[in-house]
Amino acid sequence: NILTVCFSVGYSAVALNHVIDFKEKKQEIIKPVSPSELFPSLPIVQGTSKRIKVLTRLTLIVSDPSHCNLLRSTSANIRLYDIIAVFPKTEKLFHIACTTLDVDLVCINVTEKLPFYFRRPPVNMAIDRGIYFELLYTPAIKDSTMRRYTISNAISLMQICKGKNVVISSAAERPLELRGPYDVANLGLLFGLSESEAKAAVSTNCRATMLHGETRKSACGVVYTVKKPRKVEEEETAVPACKKAKTQA
Amino acid sequence: ELPDGGARPNAAQFKQLVVTALRELHGEVGAALPVDVLTYEEKTLSAILRVISSGLVKLWSALTLLGFYQNRRCAFRVLQTSPFLLALSGNSRELIL
Secondary structure, three states, rough: OHHHHHHHHOOOEEEEEEEEEEEOOOOOOOOOOOOHHHHOOEOOOOOOOOOOOOEEEEEEOOOOOHHHHHHHHHOHHHHHEEEEEEOOOOOOHHHHHHHHHOOEEEEEOOOOOOOOOOOHHHHHHHHHHEEEEEOOOHHHOOOOOHHHHHHHHHHHHHHHOOOEEEEEEEOOOOHHHHHHHHHEEEEHHHHOOHHHHHHHHOOHHHHHHHHHHHHHHHHOOOOOOOOOOOOHHHHHHHHHHHHHHHHOO | OOOOOOOOHHHHHHHHHHHHHHHHHHHHHHHHEEEEEEEOOOOOOOEEEEEOOOHHHHHHHHHHHEEEEOOOEEOOOOOOHHHOOOHHHHHHHHHOO
């Protein structure tokens, strides 16, 4: 239901999130719902001729270093998720997540005042490693107190990371909580991003996160090739014309 | 967009809703931003708004973050923005050159 609204609004790839909280005693990573079970055939993106991609994503809420062991375990189910995100609750865990953990996204809490301040070294290391910071915008729609926390946490993040490696996403549980991609890019302007960074936060950074997830699954890296039309003949004809001009002059 | 069932706002209530959204996000200064409702269709709940170009970011962000209308959930979907009225008749994102 939510997904049909996404498609009508103009998104080209959607990730379904599965949240795991470690406070409870026993937690098992459940196999992700395969997107083909939800839709027999995915509709086409508005404006292009490709089909919409539906990915699966796992969010781990970590409040204890022992929870991170799960990421290093060889549980088969974790590898089935396309994107892995971690939600650190303490400064130590934030540092660990940015520097050593094998994740694609680090979620920044928007619903309460951050218990720790961002420091430059772990953030710069995360940017070098290709990890993106994620901000949610749905709490800002629900409650005005959370709106204030969202904006204040986002602004403090921007001051440290200078607008790089930011992804804005929605934690929508209802179709009415979803907003179009250009609306979300405008929200990035509110958070302190420049215009190009705001648009990148919705488009290129998200695509980079997807590729990072694929890289994590594969052994060394991912290369995307695009077919380019042949322009060799034009170059060859251009060269003799230049030579001619030289001899005449 | 409003969920089904319930009264639909008329033009004056719609303008009030826009001003309320601006006030909630940007305060009195935001609510004082001159916004005009050029057209409003109650059937499809769609409207054309006009605002000064420096106020576009404020208005757009206020509309995006509005969540409730009379204790009912609602959502604003901005279909198109452009400095020219004529450009609103076509969808430039699907333009094939």
